[in-house]
Amino acid sequence: MPTFSVSKSAAKAVKCDVLAVPVFEGLTLGPGAKAAQDALGTTVKELTEHVPVAGKPSKQFTGELGDAILVQTLGKLPAKQVLFVGMGPEKEATAGTVRRAGAIAARRLGGGKTVATTIPQAAGEAAAAVRAFVEGFLLASYRYLRYRSEQNSRPNRVESVILLPGKGWEPRAIKNAMDHAAAVAEGTNLARDLTNTPAGDKSPESLAQEARKIARNGLKVKVLNEKELAAKGFGGILGVGRGSPKPPRLIELRYEPPRAKRTIAFVGKGITFDSGGLNLKPTDSGIDWMKMDMGGAGAVLGAMHAIAKLKPKVAVHAYVATSENMPDGNALHPGDVITQYGGKTVEIGNTDAEGRLVMADAIVYARERGADVVLDIATLTGAMMIALGHYMFGVIGEPRSEVQKVLDAAERAGEPAWELPLNREYFHVMKSDIADLRNVASKNLGGGAITAALFLKEFAGDTPWVHIDIAGPAKSDEDHYENPKWATGSGVRTLVEYALGQ
CATH class of the missing domain: 3.40.630.10 (Zn peptidases)
Known part of the structure; x- marks a missing residue:
């Protein structure tokens, strides 16, 4: 199970393998997404014309919940890759949306070991959103490998997830939310x-x-x-x-x-x-x-x-x-x-x-x-x-x-x-x-x-x-x-x- 921590770094400054940021339907940029876009010297709209939805090569990214695009940064950011994660309609975003976005992020990371994200900033009260994201991420990371031969039983695993905080994040409440999510995910798994x-x-x-x-x-x-x-x-x-x-x-x-x-x-x-x-x-x-x-x-x-x-x-x-x-x-x-x-x-x-x-x-x-x-x-x-x-x-x-x-x-x-x-x-x-x-x-x-x-x-x-x-x-x-x-x-x-x- 990966470790979860909170960093005060800005999205454009955090060093990681993958930076996951939210994008709402209609390509409305969520927290951290504009900074990532600007650092790449392009726009998400332009990226959608060249980068297919992860796992759905014939589909164009629109910010629909369940979709994501993974982009190489080529040294333009400390992060090696940026994952733009669809959140669905902005007005309908809830902690449940964040849970599902966390799950999509976990499945579309492209092998990164260290992940930083602003997704929990995108909807809902801070602690509830953090709990939902961590639950979604951990639950979607589950694999049943008991009967796999050794050479096939070592998938790429995330080791560390860094949450980039929004306004009003109270440290103790966020820590409790992460611990709660981890306990529930352990029980579910x-x-x-x-x-x-x-x-x-x-x-x-x-x-x-x-x-x-x-x-x-x-x-x-x-x-x-x-x-x-x-x-x-x-x-x-x-x-x-x-x-x-x-x-x-x-x-x-x-x-x-x-x-x-x-x-x-x-x-x-x-x-x-x-x-x-x-x-x-x-x-x-x-x-x-x-x-x-x-x-x-x-x-x-x-x-x-x-x-x-x-x-x-x-x-x-x-x-x-x-x-x-x-x-x-x-x-x-x-x-x-x-x-x-x-x-x-x-x-x-x-x-x-x-x-x-x-x-x-x-x-x-x-x-x-x-x-x-x-x-x-x-x-x-x-x-x-x-x-x-x-x-x-x-x-x-x-x-x-x-x-x-x-x-x-x-x-x-x-x-x-x-x-x-x-x-x-x-x-x-x-x-x-x-x-x-x-x-x-x-x-x-x-x-x-x-x-x-x-x-x-x-x-x-x-x-x-x-x-x-x-x-x-x-x-x-x-x-x-x-x-x-x-x-x-x-x-x-x-x-x-x-x-x-x-």
Whole structure:
């Protein structure tokens, strides 16, 4: 991870490999851009006629957000290169714009080791802009290289980023903003690492080992193994894991500051591989990416890594319900009935609707362990992905005031989110003729994301509860601003922001 510092040098005087400066749509120059342009003895408009957009050789630079041009200075500046970074319309620029510009800067540096930038001066309150830039830069710099051969595993890496300050930058606030961003980025990148890890090298126990590492930063950790789960009656977690040789776990991490007046609980779905069980997923259904079905668990563990450093005022308890869903002679059958933790019985209509079974156990346990509010997060339904696509997660819950807190946290964190209704008119299809509930609807009324949430609500009881379905944004098929191709760490930033906002 690069180091971040603040220098009082002017843009035209700072010595670095790359000087990154903002340009708004219509080629309106942002802070530092005019000084760079003048030193080069040309104009940005003239440069656009000869220098194509980085990574898009057929496109002309206009200052559109997401675009950039990289120019050699030929000794006319102490910086070796200048990166003109598009910011979009000037009147619409926010800290979120700065986050995305930071991400574009990180990807278009052309191999520079030392970077100086004025981008955080371009929009928003100083500390918020700095935090957003550092987050965007670090998140976009992520690469998953665990399985690369040594000769291919050493990409050009930025070692140092120098922020060039604007008016009113208060040193302590800026330092806190940089530290905050680094902690959140570390947590998000941890979630990405865990989610990207192939199922052959991942298990419920390996997630437990990761939780133990996180706990070294001042958290309490407790892990229930398969024998303890059986003794306590965790029928959902055990049932899903019956077909796998890798035994399930229930992981608990606790952050408990002195004089905390509220306890929030995060519950993460940790299916380390989802074959579908006996209702086996088809080959062309994306089964090869079902190693990512523990994205909710990754988000919870990543959030706790950041929370241990950022120290919110509320207590935060995290629960990861983790199993591997595999078919064998001992696996759950369609038509089986299991008893969840807390006593409710569930008829299995489809073994590929397993995430809600492990989550239900953990939600009841979280309530029993003293949660004032429960937030669960999961790659739960394809229906949510159909509804909202790949760039936005869905939020459902009760009461409405708690849902709004999550939506507000997501907005502050820069993670697009949308509320869906908890429409009880669908609930009748989740009733079973032989048990308390079914794990899937008895008839197809659509609204699969809603019926899944209605199932979970039965285990939340009267406790305030919000369900976050990250099935869409947990994985990306391409680099998209701060999100890399494959695992994105969706939800980490929102969970952290929610905790800090209490």
